[in-house]
């Protein structure tokens with residue numbers, strides 16, 4: 089990295105301009121990290137400098153905004169350099185216009201690289217070229233997050249969420265004055281584009297232990313009220329069985345339990361949902377009961393019917409996905425988690441643990457079997473610990489862990505070899521259309537129960553079933 093920065097300084101000197109390493113990269117260096125995304129503020133000719141770096145050092149140039157002179161140069165996927173002009177007349181002005189003091193520092197590369205100190209980050213000499221007009225270095229040492237000024241968070245309310253993310257990431261305390269500014273900024277969060285919110289919120293939620301910060305966003309900043317559709321309604325709705333706390337408190341508790349369950353059983357790496365999967369998963373925990381109170385009813389026979397509220401939560405999940413502009417995959421994942429989160433408990437209470445029931449539950453959960461089992465365990469842990477029903481919790485935990493163990497150790501059970509394809513079924517006389525899918529699903533279940541064991545018995549079963557279909 090240091091060599092790359094030397095090259096930047098050299099090219100800048102040739103162009104007769106000043107260049108500074110700024111923002112998060114400087115913070116990370118002081119924190120002892122090796123940044124890979126390097127932001128560079130250039131006095132004049134940012135685009136020319138980016139072009140020279142790409143041409144002369146075999147980087148790939150992407151002009152991000154030609155008019156505003158912003159460009160990115162990528163080097164063999166190792167480092168990414170973002171060039172932009174100073175915001176303001178000079179570097180101090182640029183830094184003061186940034187979000188937090190720890191992000192408002194710069195390194196003057198021209199001076200640094202013309203000195204003998206430009207060798208390696210281990211050589212601490214580079215610190216003497218720090219430009220730090222707001223006291224970022226001191227704040228970082230003290231573990232404090234502080235806004236650069238009174239307007240910083242009103243100018244760009246996204247910075248409120250960035251602040252929470254940075255505090256969580258670097259384990260910082262937010263100064264009381266900055267908390268007040270964050271609270272004011274939070275009221276304007278609705279002005280911020282959904283994709284920007286999701287980018288920061290997603291990063292924050294991906295961190296492994298943010299329960300405390302999620303509570304902070306609620307208690308101190310009222311942020312969830314602006315971000316989550318249904319947040320107020322959840323607070324106004326009592327859990328309608330066990331009557332311990334309102335739905336929103338329960339969801340916050342579930343969020344905390346989810347982080348514990350994920351850590352305790354090392355589940356982080358098994359989740360579906362792609363790179364942002366963990367963040368969507370946690371969002372689902374926070375929203376999972378939003379559909380209450382159209383909800384669990386005790387039926388006359390004493391059994392509990394759960395379907396209503398999980399289904400009723402789907403439109404809220406969709407509205408949130410739209411607001412945050414989640415990708416199609418993220419949206420689908422969120423909706424699936426919300427829609428089916430009650431099913432494992434429903435199966436536990438009402439259906440039992442036969443092979444067929446386990447297989448049906450697996451099929452029902454649409455590729456998110458493991459994730460929904462974990463969410464359900466967190467959900468039930470939250471409910472049963474709050475209402476001190478610990479023996480029931482033990483039984484449920486055993487049930488879920490047994491399912492998870494089976495899922496991880498018996499892949500052939502969950503994915504039985506396909507004896508007949510859709511085409512085979514049609515050749516045997518199954519009418520084209522939805523019936524083919526139904527036959528395939530039934531056939532898989534027949535394999536699970538052992539009623540069908542090989543190609544011959546599969547064909548026999550299909551032929552016999554076809555006779556049961558009334559001819560039109």
Ligand SMILES: Nc1ccn([C@@H]2O[C@H](COP(=O)(O)OP(=O)(O)OP(=O)(O)O)[C@@H](O)[C@H]2O)c(=O)n1
Nearest residue numbers: 111112113125127185186187191192244246247
């Ligand atoms: N809303 C924002 C976004 C960014 N910045 C400034 O731009 C720098 C670069 O932003 P970005 O690359 O998004 O974040 P980093 O702080 O570099 O953090 P990370 O590398 O962890 O994403 C920040 O350090 C900060 O100085 C800001 O003031 N306000």
